[in-house]
Structures are given as structure tokens and as C-alpha cells.
Amino acid sequence: MRILITGGAGFIGSNYVQYVLNQHPTDEVVVLDKLTYAGNLENLSPVERNPRYHFVQGDVCDATLVDRLVKRMDAVVHFAAESHVDRSIQDPSSFVRTNVLGTQVLLDACRKAGGIRLHHISTDEVYGSLGTDGAFTELTSYDPRSPYSASKAGSDFLVRAAWHTHGLPVTISNCSNNYGPYQFPEKFIPLFVTNLLKNKKVPLYGDGMNIRDWIYVEDHCKGVDLVLRKGKLGETYCFGGRSERTNAELTRLILFEMGFGKEMVEMVKDRPGHDRRYAIDPTKAETELGWKPETPFLYGLRKTIDWYRQNEDWWRNIKSGEYLASDEQRYEAGESFVVSGKSSVARGSL
Numbered sequence: 001m002r003i004l005i006t007g008g009a010g011f012i013g014s015n016y017v018q019y020v021l022n023q024h025p026t027d028e029v030v031v032l033d034k035l036t037y038a039g040n041l042e043n044l045s046p047v048e049r050n051p052r053y054h055f056v057q058g059d060v061c062d063a064t065l066v067d068r069l070v071k072r073m074d075a076v077v078h079f080a081a082e083s084h085v086d087r088s089i090q091d092p093s094s095f096v097r098t099n100v101l102g103t104q105v106l107l108d109a110c111r112k113a114g115g116i117r118l119h120h121i122s123t124d125e126v127y128g129s130l131g132t133d134g135a136f137t138e139l140t141s142y143d144p145r146s147p148y149s150a151s152k153a154g155s156d157f158l159v160r161a162a163w164h165t166h167g168l169p170v171t172i173s174n175c176s177n178n179y180g181p182y183q184f185p186e187k188f189i190p191l192f193v194t195n196l197l198k199n200k201k202v203p204l205y206g207d208g209m210n211i212r213d214w215i216y217v218e219d220h221c222k223g224v225d226l227v228l229r230k231g232k233l234g235e236t237y238c239f240g241g242r243s244e245r246t247n248a249e250l251t252r253l254i255l256f257e258m259g260f261g262k263e264m265v266e267m268v269k270d271r272p273g274h275d276r277r278y279a280i281d282p283t284k285a286e287t288e289l290g291w292k293p294e295t296p297f298l299y300g301l302r303k304t305i306d307w308y309r310q311n312e313d314w315w316r317n318i319k320s321g322e323y324l325a326s327d328e329q330r331y332e333a334g335e336s337f338v339v340s341g342k343s344s345v346a347r348g349s350l
């Protein structure tokens with residue numbers, strides 16, 4: 001199979017490229033990536049000499065380029081997106097452009113090429129925020145609450161419309177919070193780990209009691225691959241780690257694993273509109289695809305911390321700011337969501 005993988009130079013996409021080339025010895029992979037601040041060719045260095053891997057730098061919104069690529073493919077796996085909630089609060093339009101328009105450009109190309117198979121990567125955030133009980137399933141109503149999740153919800157609806165209206169062979173997966181190697185150090189786990197490796201404090205938002213359901217990236221990649229090859233067309237599959245933790249609990253665990261105490265935590269102003277709890281019930285993927293989250297959380301976390309220890313050049317380059325375009329520097333990866341540059345003390349403590 002020849003697969004176009006959009007966003008393949010990002011965190012999950014690059015893990016998926018490696019997974020496909022390792023697991024499917026006759027598959028060919030073409031990566032289409034714009035190389036935004038989050039895309040990094042170093043993430044693909046393990047496969048750069050593989051003759052079954054090709055890279056094209058380009059934008060998923062560029063219909064001419066996308067049409068040309070898609071018509072030579074057997075399938076498209078669509079990861080490319082603006083993916084960070086905090087950035088979406090500051091600049092929603094870029095999320096609408098890439099996540100909504102970019103997805104439609106791909107769907108149009110698949111249709112024009114005669115009905116190319118497309119798998120769309122989405123998020124559990126489209127379902128909104130949970131109370132203390134229950135978990136999201138494929139049947140949960142959409143209730144996105146940040147510009148990021150609203151743009152992902154929009155893209156999901158366009159994919160569903162392409163199935164219902166045009167009969168395009170599509171599937172969607174909605175996954176919970178991923179962690180693992182190559183994750184950009186603006187997201188919680190790599191930000192906290194790399195800050196501590198620099199002896200710098202970690203910024204915990206609000207009261208630290210928000211809950212996320214963590215999944216090791218390779219488990220997500222396995223799920224995506226199963227849906228691509230065995231999933232039922234027109235269907236949605238939810239993936240999660242069955243591993244819920246409050247942010248405060250996760251912070252304590254990271255501090256302990258890395259030999260630091262709670263004096264390294266800075267309680268900072270909360271993220272506006274911060275969703276309280278996400279959790280996925282992945283029963284459908286488990287029963288229909290034989291998938292399960294295989295990596296125990298503590299094992300995956302230790303592997304991830306080790307990866308950041310062993311790959312200091314990778315993240316130091318990013319955190320030094322050299323990697324970022326000048327207009328990105330206000331985020332200075334690793335600095336948390338503190339728009340004013342000042343962090344106010346929040347409720348609660350660690």
C-alpha cells in the first residue's frame with residue numbers, strides 16, 4: 001500500500017511513519033508536512049534513508065499540490081493540524097484554516113481521484129468536558145469548547161459528510177492525551193520533564209485537579225493502523241489509555257521519578273475555558289478491532305523521561321528558541337500559558 005501521511009513530521013505522525021515502515025515491509029510512505037514550528041525533520045531521521053519513505057514539504061491547504069499527491073496514493077492518513085489548545089486561545093484563525101479547510105482540501109482530492117481511502121485523526125476534546133462519572137464513547141454528542149476542539153469537531157463533521165453525501169471511504173478515530181518520544185515541549189509531559197532537566201520550575205494550571213486520560217503514543221499508532229486496514233468504513237473509533245490522572249497527581253509522579261520535590265512547582269493562572277475531565281471508553285475498538293492500550297502508564301512515563309534525557313540536543317535546540325520563527329517566540333516553548341508574562345497564583349496547592 002502507498003500511504004500519504006499528512007503531518008508526519010509532528011509528534012504522533014512521525015511515530016506512525018516509523019510504525020508503518022517497521023510493521024509493513026512492502027508499504028511505501030509519503031509524508032506531506034508544512035514544517036510549522038511543531039514539525040521537525042529530526043523526528044524522521046530514523047527512517048530518512050529508507051527507500052520506502054519520501055518527504056514533501058507543503059501545506060494541506062494547497063489544493064494543487066494535494067491533488068497531485070493524492071491521486072498516486074492508495075490511502076491517506078490525516079494527522080496534520082494545529083494541535084495546541086493554548087495557541088488556539090491566542091490565534092483561532094490559523095486553527096480553522098489548517099484543521100477545517102485543510103481537511104476539506106484532502107477530502108476533495110480523495111473524491112476527485114476516484115474515492116481514495118482516508119483515515120482522519122481526531123481528538124476526545126470534541127466531546128467537551130466530563131463531570132466526575134462516565135466516559136466518552138463513539139455515541140457521545142459533540143460539545144467542543146476551545147477554538148482547537150471546535151476546529152477539530154468541524155473537520156470531523158466534514159469527514160462524516162463526505163461519507164454520507166459522497167460515499168467517500170473514510171474512518172475517524174478520536175483519541176485521548178498521547179505522550180512519548182518526539183512530543184513538542186509545549187505539551188504537559190515533555191514541558192515538565194524538560195523544565196526539570198534544566199532545573200526550572202513547572203507551571204501547573206489552576207488548582208491542578210483537571211483530569212486527562214493518558215495513552216502511550218505507540219498504542220495510539222497501533223489503533224490507527226488497525227482502523228486503516230480493518231475498520232468499518234463510515235465509522236468512528238475511540239482510543240484511550242484507561243489511565244486517568246489529575247494533573248497534580250501526574251506532576252507528583254514526574255517530580256518523584258526525576259528526583260525533585262514540590263518546591264519545583266509553580267501554581268499559575270488557569271487556562272481560559274479549561275476542560276475539567278476527559279476519559280475514553282475504548283470498548284468498541286477493543287471488541288471490534290482486538291485493540292487494547294498495552295503500555296502501563298508508569299512504564300511508558302519512565303521510557304518517555306529516559307528518551308528526553310537521551311535526546312537532549314533535540315529539545316535543547318527547540319527550547320533555546322533557535323528553532324522557532326521570531327513571531328513564535330512569545331510562546332518560547334516551555335514557558336506555559338502566561339499571556340502577560342506574569343503568572344498569578346491560583347487556588348489549591350500540590
Ligand code: NAD
Binds near residue numbers: 010082
Ligand atoms: P503536532 O503539533 O506535534 O504535529 C502537527 C504536524 O502537522 C506538524 O508536523 C506540523 O508541521 C504539521 N502541520 C501543521 N499545519 C500544517 C499544514 N497546514 N499543512 C501540512 N502540515 C501541517 O501534533 P500531534 O500532537 O502529533 O497531533 C497530530 C494529530 O493528532 C492532530 O490532528 C491532533 O489533533 C491529533 N490528536 C493529538 C493528540 C495528542 O495528545 N497530541 C490526541 C488526540 C488527537
Ligand code: DAU
Binds near residue numbers: 204206
Ligand atoms: O485530549 C487530546 C488532546 O490532548 C489533543 O487533542 C491535543 O492536541 C493535545 O494538545 C492535548 O490537549 P490538552 O490540552 O489536554 O494537553 P496539554 O498537554 O496542553 O495539557 C494537559 C493538561 O495539563 C491540561 O489540563 C492543561 C494542563 N497544563 C498544561 C500545560 C501545557 C498545565 O497544568 N500546565 C502546562 O504548562
